[in-house]
Amino acid sequence: MSVEQRVQNHFHADAHRFDAIYEDDKSLLVRWIDGVWRGVVRKRFELTLELLAPLTGKTLLDVGCGSGRYCIAYAERGATRVVGVDFAAAMIDLANEHARQAEVSDRCEFRAGIFPDAVPEETFDASSAMGFFDYVADPVPIVARMRELTRSKMILSFPKSREWRAPVRRVRFWFNGCPLFLYSEQRVREILRESGVTAYDWIELDRDYIVAARL
């Protein structure tokens, strides 16, 4: 089975558990576990909204949109068109459901499929791919395509390879049959150079490197 197929299967089965990281209604123990192991998920969400503000009147692309939390937040902050793409069908179902509940379905389009094939031929003011490169064997063509589709700002996250939680994460994903890719700072900078991204801010956030690229 290919890397993509295994990642897709994993997130199709894991969609509800992953999405629950964004919910506050859970036991103290689960909240503590999420805080230690997955606290970065909510931290990078808040940081991305700060980095992309103001969003009024903007168009956005979110690659590996998962359950649509970013897309919905973009639309709630005034974006006029948001496209989210993800190849896990259960994630896209959740994204559509959340968008309906938040009453932003008219501004959010969720596409079920692989990036970049599933994205329309149009450009966006800004784009994001958060918690996505953890599952991508070759990021260069993906970052290069995102750059072509984006006019102004691009926010990307890459998980650190040298970090105290990395060995446990590797074992957990191996055990679950899902490929996981971790990065050194040098490798991320090479990926950016090979993708043609030259101007960017570099932010260290918990177990991730965050890149805020200016195009």
Ligand SMILES: C[S@@+](CC[C@H](N)C(=O)[O-])C[C@H]1O[C@@H](n2cnc3c(N)ncnc32)[C@H](O)[C@@H]1O
């Ligand atoms: C950890 S989730 C992150 C979701 C969302 N960005 C967030 O942070 O809430 C990663 C998502 O990327 C999707 N994904 C990974 N590789 C993909 C690819 N090549 N094309 C489309 N989706 C992909 C997975 O299905 C999964 O839903």
